[in-house]
Amino acid sequence: MFSSRIYSVSAFLKKFTLQSCHFSGTTRKLNKVSLYLQRAKLIDSIRLCLRSNVAESSLVDILNIPSLDSFVVSNALRSAPSAGSALYLVETLKKVKDFSHSQDTLHALAKILAKSGQIGKLEALIDAINTGKFVNVAYISFMDRMRWYAEAGxxxxxxxxxxxxxxxxxxxxxxxxxxxxxxxxxxxxxxxxxxxxxxxxxxxxxxxxxxxxxxxxxxxxxxxxxxxxxxxxxxxxxxxx
Incomplete structure (x- = not known):
């Protein structure tokens, strides 16, 4: 009888552990989906602001949302309706206290400058990165520089x-x-x-x-x-x- 009780307790613990793992995995998936949807909504809000030429204060309010990160900014830059609006977003980001550029955001900006043929601004950005103006952003490789200048023609x-x-x-x-x-x-x-x-x-x-x-x-x-x-x-x- 004692051994059967031990077996029952062991079986219960095993089942409980499996259910806990399943619940934990489901929660993680839901959190990822929730984060994805939050980011997508924020990116779309930024894009609409840039397209609609709303007041700068409205854009600043959106950019001050806690879920803003380099992923959101990189994709907002890529989806900007024009090179001018992308540069406007970059300027407005200077008013967001807790935001700092990452390699992804700066590379996204570089590609926009290259495609729009703004070589002077592209060179200035490369120099700023390579002289260490941006913290934790790697030196621009020769290949990246060649690709961007080629994109600019x-x-x-x-x-x-x-x-x-x-x-x-x-x-x-x-x-x-x-x-x-x-x-x-x-x-x-x-x-x-x-x-x-x-x-x-x-x-x-x-x-x-x-x-x-x-x-x-x-x-x-x-x-x-x-x-x-x-x-x-x-x-x-x-x-x-």
Missing amino acids: DLNSVTGVWDEWRRTLDKHPCTESYNIVMKLCIEKGRDAEAVKVFCRMIEEGALPNCRTYTVIIQHLLKFEKLDSAVELFLAAAAYEN
């Missing part, structure tokens, strides 16, 4: 960063850096320079990847060299396999 800045990067290396830079320069040269109509970049890639021992072939194929199609494009596509597919 600034070939001189892209090649300038590329040359600066190369001087710090013992060997060639990554393949993607060649791709960025080559693609931008093609977009600028400087096809001879794009060919030189590709030749340089091969000579320096960097291995072309699928994006390299995509850039070249697009270049060939631009000049209506369909047969050459198909031939290169098949060769690239065979190489990848």
